[in-house]
Amino acid sequence: MNAKFHSLTSRVFLDVCMRCGMCINKCPVYLETGDLGVSPAYRMNTLHLTKMKQRIVESDFLNVYMCTLCGRCMEKCPFGIPTVELWEHLRSYVYTLNKHPESISQIVESLREYRNPYLMPNESRFDW
Secondary structure (H helix, E strand, C coil), rough: CCHHHHHHCCHHHHHHHHCCCHHHHHHHHHHHHHHHHHHHHHHHHEEECCCECCCCCCCHHHHHCCCCCCCCCHHHCCCCCCCHHHHHHHHHHHHHHHCCCCHHHHHHHHHHHHHCCCCHHHHHHHHH
C-alpha cells in the first residue's frame, strides 16, 4: 500500500468508525440493499483487516466496489472521517491485488485499446 494510504489509516479513524455507525442510514447502497456487507462501517472493517494483513473474504473485496462514492457517510460522520478518500485508496489497493470485479478489468482494457469505456472505436465517437 502507498504511504498516503498508510498515513490515513494509521490515524484514529479506524477505531472511531468501528463504534459509531451513524453513517449507515445515509448510505444509499445500504438503504437500497439492506445488506450490512456494503455499509460504510463494514467497509471500514475491511480496511482495518487489510491494514492488519488479515485474511479477507472474497465477497468483501467486491463489496468495496458497491460504494457509489457519494460522500453521504462522510457528511454524516460526527468525527469528520474522510471516508471517500479512504474508499478510493481501498479500491486502489484491491485493484493491485487483482481482486476487483471483472467489469473493472474490461473498462481498463477498453480505455487502453479504444480510449473510451464503451468498447467502441474512437473514430465513431460522434455516433454515440
